[in-house]
Amino acid sequence: MKLLEERIRRDGQVLEGNVLKVDNFLNHQVDPDLMFAMGEEFARLFRDNGITKVVTVESSGIAPALLTGLQLHVPVIFARKHKSLTLVNDLYTATVYSYTKKVSNEISISRKFLGADDKVLIIDDFLANGQAIAGLIEVCEQAHAEIVGVGIAIEKTFQRGHELITEKNIRLESLAQITAFENGQVVFVDDKET
Ligand code: 5GP
Numbered sequence: 001m002k003l004l005e006e007r008i009r010r011d012g013q014v015l016e017g018n019v020l021k022v023d024n025f026l027n028h029q030v031d032p033d034l035m036f037a038m039g040e041e042f043a044r045l046f047r048d049n050g051i052t053k054v055v056t057v058e059s060s061g062i063a064p065a066l067l068t069g070l071q072l073h074v075p076v077i078f079a080r081k082h083k084s085l086t087l088v089n090d091l092y093t094a095t096v097y098s099y100t101k102k103v104s105n106e107i108s109i110s111r112k113f114l115g116a117d118d119k120v121l122i123i124d125d126f127l128a129n130g131q132a133i134a135g136l137i138e139v140c141e142q143a144h145a146e147i148v149g150v151g152i153a154i155e156k157t158f159q160r161g162h163e164l165i166t167e168k169n170i171r172l173e174s175l176a177q178i179t180a181f182e183n184g185q186v187v188f189v190d191d192k193e194t
Contacts, residue, residue, distance in 0.1 A: 032063075039066075045149075
């Protein structure tokens with residue numbers, strides 16, 4: 001998606017450890033127009049698949065997931081990382097190791113929002129080694145929900161996440177695919193093709 005690639009080139013900052021900082025439009029300050037365009041694109045890609053729920057994990061997945069749910073007219077569920085007093089029993093849970101924070105979190109979704117009749121589109125901001133998506137897949141499997149596909153805003157194709165999802169025969173759609181960081185610059189898959 002050209003619009004997202006241009007924005008990454010303009011405002012993204014390459015940090016140590018293969019981390020791209022995009023707090024200008026996605027991870028801290030959020031650009032609603034860009035989120036809307038991303039939601040439109042995910043909705044276009046998955047419109048004919050009978051999606052009943054969009055599932056993500058807090059907090060950075062919420063913006064793109066919400067705008068996708070808006071276009072598909074289905075509810076959006078965000079898995080929670082901290083148990084609240086009102087969210088204690090009847091949960092689907094999985095443990096997720098965070099790529100950027102280097103800690104493990106338990107993520108959970110209430111059983112009342114996800115079940116065997118659901119067809120799920122999983123959305124997240126980044127795909128690196130696939131741990132966040134693996135956790136979301138696990139909670140969907142606990143619910144016996146059908147996973148129709150995974151939509152990622154920014155995928156780093158040189159890390160393990162892509163393989164982890166596709167080897168489960170789950171459809172993966174990424175709006176921007178980064179093949180490398182070279183001298184502090186982002187290289188997209190599209191750059192290699194042209
Ligand atoms: P994974 O679980 O695929 O290893 O990493 C995905 C999660 O880690 C994403 O939900 C995102 O929050 C975070 N993450 C991974 N790589 C990056 C990155 O390069 N930049 C930012 N800002 N977050 C990342």
